[in-house]
Amino acid sequence: MESMVEVDYVVVGAGAMGMAFTDALVAHSDASVAIVDRRHGPGGHWLDAYGFVRVHQASAFYGVASAPLGNGLIQTDGPEKGLHERATAPEVCAYYGRVLAQLQKTGRVSFHGRCEHLGGGRFVSLLSGERFHAPRARIVDARYLAPDIPALTRPPFSVDEDARVIPVNDLARLGEAPERYVVVGAGKTACDACVWLLQNGVSPDAITWVRPRDAWMLNRAVVQPDPAVFLRMAAETMRAAAEASDPYDVFVRLEDAGIMLRIDPAVGPTMAKTPTLATWELDLLREIDDVIRLGHLLAVAPGRLVLTDGEVRIPRGAVIVHCAAEGLKYPGLRPIWTPETITPQPVRVGFPCFGAALTGYVEATREDDAEKNRVCRPSPYSDTPADWAAMQIIGGDASLAMTREPDLREWSNTTTLNPVRIPPERADDPEVLAARARLKQFIGPGRARLAEFAAR
Numbered sequence: 001m002e003s004m005v006e007v008d009y010v011v012v013g014a015g016a017m018g019m020a021f022t023d024a025l026v027a028h029s030d031a032s033v034a035i036v037d038r039r040h041g042p043g044g045h046w047l048d049a050y051g052f053v054r055v056h057q058a059s060a061f062y063g064v065a066s067a068p069l070g071n072g073l074i075q076t077d078g079p080e081k082g083l084h085e086r087a088t089a090p091e092v093c094a095y096y097g098r099v100l101a102q103l104q105k106t107g108r109v110s111f112h113g114r115c116e117h118l119g120g121g122r123f124v125s126l127l128s129g130e131r132f133h134a135p136r137a138r139i140v141d142a143r144y145l146a147p148d149i150p151a152l153t154r155p156p157f158s159v160d161e162d163a164r165v166i167p168v169n170d171l172a173r174l175g176e177a178p179e180r181y182v183v184v185g186a187g188k189t190a191c192d193a194c195v196w197l198l199q200n201g202v203s204p205d206a207i208t209w210v211r212p213r214d215a216w217m218l219n220r221a222v223v224q225p226d227p228a229v230f231l232r233m234a235a236e237t238m239r240a241a242a243e244a245s246d247p248y249d250v251f252v253r254l255e256d257a258g259i260m261l262r263i264d265p266a267v268g269p270t271m272a273k274t275p276t277l278a279t280w281e282l283d284l285l286r287e288i289d290d291v292i293r294l295g296h297l298l299a300v301a302p303g304r305l306v307l308t309d310g311e312v313r314i315p316r317g318a319v320i321v322h323c324a325a326e327g328l329k330y331p332g333l334r335p336i337w338t339p340e341t342i343t344p345q346p347v348r349v350g351f352p353c354f355g356a357a358l359t360g361y362v363e364a365t366r367e368d369d370a371e372k373n374r375v376c377r378p379s380p381y382s383d384t385p386a387d388w389a390a391m392q393i394i395g396g397d398a399s400l401a402m403t404r405e406p407d408l409r410e411w412s413n414t415t416t417l418n419p420v421r422i423p424p425e426r427a428d429d430p431e432v433l434a435a436r437a438r439l440k441q442f443i444g445p446g447r448a449r450l451a452e453f454a455a456r
Contacts, residue, residue, distance in 0.1 A: 015044020
């Protein structure tokens with residue numbers, strides 16, 4: 001027996017993408033929506049995140065279009081004085097709770113937590129077993145790019161029964177100091193774990209870092225919701241690209257410009273997912289000298305790590321901190337609108353919340369799927385410097401398609417989710433005008449060079 005749910009859309013996933021899409025769709029149409037999620041509430045992976053994580057970029061770039069995350073404040077003290085605020089995990093979860101409450105007040109949005117979507121608008125409660133069917137609903141797959149996180153992902157290495165391996169979440173729950181911390185992973189989660197340990201008095205000499213490959217990261221100071229700052233960064237990125245000899249050289253030039261960071265200046269990073277990192281975090285991470293670069297970790301046993309290119313002895317009482325979940329997904333681009341589903345994806349370089357919100361707005365304001373796909377194109381994430389060059393071209397083309405539409409351009413300038421938004425009061429700001437002029441100077445030759453790199 002199935003209960004009928006009479007809605008226009010079933011949004012599968014109440015994480016950042018699903019909530020941003022639903023918010024914009026409901027704000028600009030009379031559509032009704034059922035949001036379905038396996039978790040008990042909205043917020044996606046933030047409900048399972050490690051307690052000391054913060055939004056990696058400024059809060060203003062995250063969330064939904066109708067309700068900014070945070071208060072748009074600039075930090076007045078601490079190591080990030082002068083940079084825009086970044087929400088904590090509890091703040092993000094509380095925010096999404098408020099967003100859902102506002103959506104439900106419209107009378108057109110229902111939330112079905114602890115439910116599994118079965119396909120075709122059918123879903124089942126994981127608590128009661130009750131089954132539901134939304135027969136006329138269009139399906140929105142907001143899980144397509146959902147990241148894997150350590151708390152919900154088994155370690156990608158074998159673990160001897162006597163070895164002590166914990167997900168990064170459990171660091172904050174340890175009852176006593178181990179002989180050594182062995183942090184496994186090369187991405188932002190591993191960086192967060194190391195920074196948190198160092199901030200809490202753990203000696204750098206007590207940390208071993210298994211880093212299969214090094215990463216390029218964006219300097220958080222240049223990725224700010226200030227149009228002069230952001231446009232200057234974009235202009236310098238295009239200048240670096242125009243003058244570079246290959247994708248890697250772009251990153252070296254961006255490092256010289258203070259835009260990209262790497263932990264070890266002597267090691268050439270091969271990973272270019274480019275999360276943001278502050279220079280104070282970089283300084284702390286550089287204090288860790290015991291870095292293992294012997295490929296991926298294959299197995300852990302008491303006192304021993306087995307890696308692709310060798311073995312390493314560690315104290316038998318060491319705690320292995322699992323930060324090696326896949327994180328970002330690379331399933332490949334697909335049209336956002338197909339007869340079967342709507343699949344929100346980024347629609348410019350990065351900033352997935354903006355992409356999902358724009359997708360919701362386009363769905364609300366246009367009838368033909370071919371037209372929607374024409375004006376709202378997906379953009380990939382990057383993994384390597386070569387991927388990054390391709391992402392810049394694909395994302396740039398997607399941005400151009402969007403900005404040719406007057407209503408999309410106007411709507412985009414109303415939300416802080418859009419990183420290139422220029423508030424009306426800043427339109428004649430000399431710093432903004434100078435940054436725009438510099439971007440205009442370099443964007444043509446920069447994109448031409450990146451197109452060469454992407455075609456190699």
